[in-house]
Every structure is written in C-alpha cells, then in structure tokens.
Amino acid sequence: MDFDQFPSMGREDLRDFKKGIDSGFRDFSREFGEAIELFFEPLLWFLVWLEQLLQATPWPIIIIVVGALAWLGSRSIKIVVGSVLSFFAIGYFGMWEDTMSTLAIISISTLVCISLGIPTGIMMARSDRAQKIVTPILDIMQTIPAFVYLIPVVMLLGIGKVPGLIAVCIYAMPPVVRLTNLGIRLVEKEALEAADAFGASSTQRLFGVQIPLALPNIFAGVNQTIMMALSMVVIASMIGVAGLGVPVLRSISNQYLALGLMNGLAIVVLAIIFDRVSQEYGARLQKHRQGTQHD
Amino acid sequence: MTDSKIKIESLYKIFGPKPKAVLPLVLEGISKQDLLENHGHVLGLKDINIDIPSREISVIMGLSGSGKSTLIRHINRLIEPTDGRILVDGEDVLGMDKAALQNFRRHKASMVFQKFGLLVHRTVAENVAYGLTIQSVPVEEARERCQKWINRVGLSGFEGHYPSQLSGGMQQRVGLARALATDAEILLMDEAFSALDPLIRNDMQGILLELQEELHKTIVFITHDLDEALRIGDRIAILRDGAVIQQGKPQEIVMRPADDYIFDFIKDINRGRVIEVKTIMTAGEKVKGPDLNHNVLLEEALQIVSDSETREGNVVSDEGEVIGSINLAKIVQALSRPNVEVGEETRYR
Ligand SMILES: Nc1ncnc2c1ncn2[C@@H]1O[C@H](COP(=O)(O)OP(=O)(O)O)[C@@H](O)[C@H]1O
Ligand SMILES: [Mg+2]
Numbered sequence: 001m002d003f004d005q006f007p008s009m010g011r012e013d014l015r016d017f018k019k020g021i022d023s024g025f026r027d028f029s030r031e032f033g034e035a036i037e038l039f040f041e042p043l044l045w046f047l048v049w050l051e052q053l054l055q056a057t058p059w060p061i062i063i064i065v066v067g068a069l070a071w072l073g074s075r076s077i078k079i080v081v082g083s084v085l086s087f088f089a090i091g092y093f094g095m096w097e098d099t100m101s102t103l104a105i106i107s108i109s110t111l112v113c114i115s116l117g118i119p120t121g122i123m124m125a126r127s128d129r130a131q132k133i134v135t136p137i138l139d140i141m142q143t144i145p146a147f148v149y150l151i152p153v154v155m156l157l158g159i160g161k162v163p164g165l166i167a168v169c170i171y172a173m174p175p176v177v178r179l180t181n182l183g184i185r186l187v188e189k190e191a192l193e194a195a196d197a198f199g200a201s202s203t204q205r206l207f208g209v210q211i212p213l214a215l216p217n218i219f220a221g222v223n224q225t226i227m228m229a230l231s232m233v234v235i236a237s238m239i240g241v242a243g244l245g246v247p248v249l250r251s252i253s254n255q256y257l258a259l260g261l262m263n264g265l266a267i268v269v270l271a272i273i274f275d276r277v278s279q280e281y282g283a284r285l286q287k288h289r290q291g292t293q294h295d
Numbered sequence: 296m297t298d299s300k301i302k303i304e305s306l307y308k309i310f311g312p313k314p315k316a317v318l319p320l321v322l323e324g325i326s327k328q329d330l331l332e333n334h335g336h337v338l339g340l341k342d343i344n345i346d347i348p349s350r351e352i353s354v355i356m357g358l359s360g361s362g363k364s365t366l367i368r369h370i371n372r373l374i375e376p377t378d379g380r381i382l383v384d385g386e387d388v389l390g391m392d393k394a395a396l397q398n399f400r401r402h403k404a405s406m407v408f409q410k411f412g413l414l415v416h417r418t419v420a421e422n423v424a425y426g427l428t429i430q431s432v433p434v435e436e437a438r439e440r441c442q443k444w445i446n447r448v449g450l451s452g453f454e455g456h457y458p459s460q461l462s463g464g465m466q467q468r469v470g471l472a473r474a475l476a477t478d479a480e481i482l483l484m485d486e487a488f489s490a491l492d493p494l495i496r497n498d499m500q501g502i503l504l505e506l507q508e509e510l511h512k513t514i515v516f517i518t519h520d521l522d523e524a525l526r527i528g529d530r531i532a533i534l535r536d537g538a539v540i541q542q543g544k545p546q547e548i549v550m551r552p553a554d555d556y557i558f559d560f561i562k563d564i565n566r567g568r569v570i571e572v573k574t575i576m577t578a579g580e581k582v583k584g585p586d587l588n589h590n591v592l593l594e595e596a597l598q599i600v601s602d603s604e605t606r607e608g609n610v611v612s613d614e615g616e617v618i619g620s621i622n623l624a625k626i627v628q629a630l631s632r633p634n635v636e637v638g639e640e641t642r643y644r
Binding site for chain 2: 188194199200204208213215
C-alpha cells in the first residue's frame with residue numbers, strides 16, 4: 001500500500017460529482033427560484049417600506065424617537081444622552097442615510113429571527129427529539145463560513161436585499177433559539193409542578209409560567225441576535241444590501257482608511273446603543289428577582 | 296368512623312425504563328435493593344392501601360426517600376402509578392381523561408409544596424389568584440375571593456410584594472392561601488412546613504389547625520417530623536421503603552408501635568401530650584377520686600391524679616358515665632415506657 005497519497009476519488013469522477021450537484025441545484029433554482037422569490041416578496045416589500053420610511057423621516061424626528069426608545073428601554077438619562085449624541089455624530093460625519101438602511105435591515109432581520117427563533121426554541125424545549133435534531137443545525141448555522149451559504153442563496157435569489165436578509169438571519173438566529181430553549185428548560189420544576197397541580201392546560205403552562213420565567217434568558221438571546229446581525233452588515237453588503245457595510249467594502253478595495261474606520265465605528269456605536277438599552281430593559285424585566293431578601 | 300374520601304388500593308410505583316415488565320418481580324416481593332441492583336428499577340411504592348377519611352387531617356410520615364412525595368403525587372396524578380387504584384369520592388382518578396383530570400385538579404384537590412412552588416414573576420395577590428386565573432374566573436371576582444384568604448393567612452398589606460421580598464414563612468402563607476382560594480375539598484400538603492424554622496413552623500401548624508376547625512377539609516399532610524404529625528394528625532400512616540408499615544390514630548401508634556423502626560420514631564416524644572386516659576384505663580367499677588373526661592391527655596391527668604388523695608381517678612364518657620379508672624402508677628408507666636413487643640427478627644436494617 002502506498003500511504004503518501006490518499007486514495008482519493010478519480011479526478012474525472014470528482015469533477016462529475018461536483019458538476020452533478022451544481023447542475024442539480026441550478027435546475028432546482030431555475031424551477032423554483034421564481035416561486036421562492038415570490039414567497040419572500042412580502043418581506044422585501046416590508047424591508048423597502050421601512051428603509052424608505054426611515055430615510056424620508058426628518059432627522060430631528062428620528063433623533064427624538066431614538067431618545068424616546070432609549071428612555072423606554074433603559075430609564076437611564078445617561079444612555080439616552082449617549083444615544084442621541086451618537087446619532088448626531090453619525091449624521092454630522094455624513095453617515096445618516098447608510099445608518100438608516102442598516103437600521104432597517106437589522107430591525108427586519110431581528111423580527112424574522114424572533115418570530116422564527118422563539119417558536120423553534122419552544123419546540124426544542126418541549127421535545128428532546130426536536131432538541132437533538134435542531135442543535136446540530138444551529139451549530140452549522142453558526143460555524144459555517146457566511147460565504148459558503150451565500151453561494152446557494154445567491155444562486156437561488158440572485159443579488160439583492162432578500163438574500164442579504166436571509167444570510168443575516170441564518171447567522172443571527174441561533175442565539176435566540178438556543179436561549180429560548182435553555183430558558184424554558186431552566187424553569188424551576190416546582191413552579192411547573194404547581195401549574196400542573198392547579199390544573200393548568202399546556203397552553204396556560206407555557207404562556208403563564210414557562211415563557212414569563214424564561215423571559216430574561218429569551219431576552220439575552222434577542223440581544224445576542226441583534227449583535228450578531230450587526231456584525232453581518234458588511235458581509236450582507238457584498239450581496240447588495242445597502243447600509244454602513246457598503247462604504248466599508250469600498251474602503252477595503254480602495255484603501256480608504258478614514259472612510260472604513262468611520263463606518264465601522266458607526267456599526268460599533270449602533271451595537272453599543274442596542275446592547276445597553278436592551279441590557280437595562282432585560283434587568284428591569286427581572287426586578288422581581290431581586291427585592292429585599294429575607295432569611 | 297368517618298366515610299373515606301380518598302381510597303388508595305394496592306398502589307405500586309416503580310421508576311425506571313420498563314416498570315410494567317418488572318412489576319411481577321415486585322409482586323413476588325423482590326427487595327428494593329435487589330430490584331435496583333439487578334434490574335435497574337427503583338421501587339417507589341409497594342402495595343399501598345390507605346383510606347383517607349373526609350374532613351380530617353391524615354398525616355403520612357416517613358424518613359426522607361421513603362416515598363412520601365411519590366405517594367401524595369398519585370392522589371392528583373402528578374405521577375402515574377404502575378399498578379393499583381385511587382378513588383376519590385368513589386371516582387377512579389386513573390380513569391379520568393385529560394379534561395376530567397384538569398377539572399379535578401382545578402376544583403377538587405389543591406396542593407401546597409415544600410419549596411413553596413410560587414411563581415416568582417407574580418405578586419402575592421397574583422400568586423394567590425393563580426388557581427382562579429387558571430379557571431378563567433373574572434379578575435374582579437378572583438380578587439375578591441382571594442382577598443379573604445390573604446387576610447385569613449395574615450398577608451394583608453403584602454398583596455403587591457413579590458415572593459422574593461418575603462421570608463420563607465410568609466412565602467408558605469402565600470402557598471397556603473393559593474391552595475385555599477380554589478375552595479377545593481382536598482388539600483394536599485407535601486412537607487409544607489419542613490423548610491421553615493421551628494418557631495415559624497409552629498405558627499403555621501397553628502394557622503392550619505385553626506383553619507381546619509372551621510373549614511373541615513380533607514387534608515393529606517406529609518411530614519418527616521413526628522412531633523408535627525402528632526400535633527396535627529387525626530390519623531397517621533407510616534411509610535418505609537415505599538410501604539406502609541403502620542397506620543392508625545396517633546395514640547395507637549404511640550402505644551403499640553408495629554416495629555422497631557416506628558419505635559425509634561416515637562421513643563423520644565412527649566407521650567403525655569399524645570396519649571389519652573381512655574387508652575390506658577382499666578374498665579370497670581367506679582373508684583374514689585376525681586372524674587376525668589376520657590379525652591384528657593396523660594400530662595393533665597398526671598397533675599389531677601397526683602393531686603388527689605387516693606392517687607386514683609375515674610374516666611368518664613362525654614355523657615358523664617364512668618367507663619373505667621386509672622391510677623398514678625399506670626400513668627407513670629405509660630409515660631415512661633412504650634410497650635414494644637417486637638422480637639429481634641423484626642429489627643429493621
Ligand atoms: N422520578 C424518579 N425516578 C427514579 N426514582 C425516583 C423518582 N422519584 C422518586 N424516586 C425514588 O423514589 C423514592 C421515594 O422518593 P420520594 O417520594 O421523593 O421520597 P420522600 O418524599 O419520602 O423523601 C426514593 O428512593 C427516590 O430516589
Ligand atoms: Mg419528599
């Protein structure tokens with residue numbers, strides 16, 4: 001036996017093998033590409049609508065809304081002032097429009113992740129089998145390089161906002177799924193037993209006990225999902241998503257240091273605002289857990 | 296004898312992957328240890344037969360791991376038995392479908408837990424109202440009905456607090472009020488006071504007895520503490536390794552412990568507070584001395600008899616008829632030494 005060379009598939013066979021897969025997928029996308037595109041139409045419409053709305057809204061109103069949301073979430077003057085100042089800086093340095101586009105795609109992808117991720121997490125928590133099946137899929141979603149799944153997505157849907165959105169969601173969804181599952185599984189046994197003992201139906205048990213008690217964890221998952229979506233902004237811009245990622249890409253190819261830094265920092269600033277506000281909000285969700293502890 | 300509210304018949308519970316498959320072995324009398332080591336199953340309950348009378352407090356007692364929690368959870372079917380029957384008011388709990396069982400749990404039997412089992416995201420008032428919320432009772436009505444119980448257990452003023460802001464004793468008051476608020480006839484209490492400090496536990500026992508005097512619920516009370524069992528129990532069943540080894544009135548158990556296991560339980564208690572004079576009296580003629588009601592406890596009888604000249608006394612019925620007599624020597628004997636008649640072979644472990 002010769003161990004220098006791995007006994008690989010013949011070169012011809014390998015080429016045919018790959019070609020087979022490629023043409024198979026191409027046929028599939030020719031057949032169903034349009035239907036799939038149609039399926040995502042409402043999402044695209046929603047995304048475009050939100051983006052245009054954010055762009056068209058006069059900036060003072062946006063700033064007021066940002067401040068108000070920051071206040072509602074965090075109840076902290078410091079965070080409100082920080083958020084407002086950051087938005088002023090973003091506008092002052094000419095990144096307003098891109099920031100609005102980025103906000104639009106982040107909001108939509110977060111909504112998609114939550115509305116798919118939380119039910120998936122609940123399903124996983126309720127069935128060990130579902131957990132066994134979904135966990136490896138989540139692992140793949142988080143570890144496979146984004147460029148790899150961009151290929152089939154682009155083959156199917158071409159370049160554009162929707163494939164970008166899908167790419168962001170694939171990467172950003174796992175945390176909310178995982179933490180929903182974990183949160184529900186961590187709910188104290190006694191609380192569940194009490195619910196059963198008082199005759200709660202499984203729906204009452206889910207919405208009255210499991211989800212409320214898992215909420216801090218679910219919320220941590222949403223927070224991470226938002227962070228991960230933001231970190232996908234640059235990659236998404238490679239396949240046609242407008243926003244802060246576009247100038248970053250441009251500065252890579254043209255070696256514009258300042259432009260790249262500024263837009264990169266804008267992404268960081270958005271992330272910090274999201275994070276602080278949602279952390280504070282999450283902490284307030286848990287206020288009942290602190291209290292003045294006796295005995 | 297009162298009518299039985301809950302009837303448990305030849306109940307078996309085996310934990311493990313294939314309980315039905317090993318049931319025959321258990322029926323043949325395999326030991327708990329053998330079953331675990333050679334067959335990988337845990338024997339939870341073994342041939343339990345208990346009649347729980349209505350409107351009384353029935354205590355189930357045993358050391359930790361003896362199967363108390365497993366047993367009480369069969370009554371509202373939080374745990375499914377491997378074999379046996381459970382009848383509540385003559386209805387087979389095991390025959391109930393999902394809806395009937397839900398209904399049973401909502402209206403017929405409520406539960407109080409050792410670690411309270413409160414919902415930490417709900418306030419005291421919301422926790423007490425939990426059972427009613429589940430039944431979709433309108434909010435206003437639920438609040439009204441609950442307020443009564445909140446006041447009754449001494450939680451007025453704490454309605455808006457969260458459980459984490461309360462001490463253990465206060466939390467269990469919430470648990471008790473929650474269970475009472477559904478007006479269920481049966482109250483299942485699994486070591487409800489075991490997690491509390493002795494003084495608080497004493498308070499809670501008092502509250503429970505006071506409530507029971509007025510409510511006359513059928514209470515199944517689990518404890519590992521004999522003093523507690525004797526204080527609140529109208530009847531006591533003692534569990535060991537998943538089997539009932541003795542059941543009866545507290546006095547019967549104190550006077551005639553079935554074996555050394557129970558003897559060890561009762562040997563340190565204050566017998567004067569449990570045993571009534573009628574248990575140790577000699578039936579027959581009237582003697583010279585004071586009259587004692589047949590329900591008088593030895594502690595009190597000792598006082599009265601030793602103060603009398605003859606050191607004797609008559610035991611009289613509620614109607615005032617003399618039914619027997621006691622003397623000082625008998626009382627002292629009953630106070631000091633349990634009459635155990637168990638041979639070496641029944642010595643446990
Ligand atoms: N779900 C379970 N699986 C396996 N064994 C169990 C389970 N629940 C209880 N047991 C066993 O059954 C026995 C009785 O437990 P339990 O009813 O909790 O006792 P107690 O309440 O008297 O302390 C113990 O040996 C325990 O290990
Ligand atoms: Mg227990």
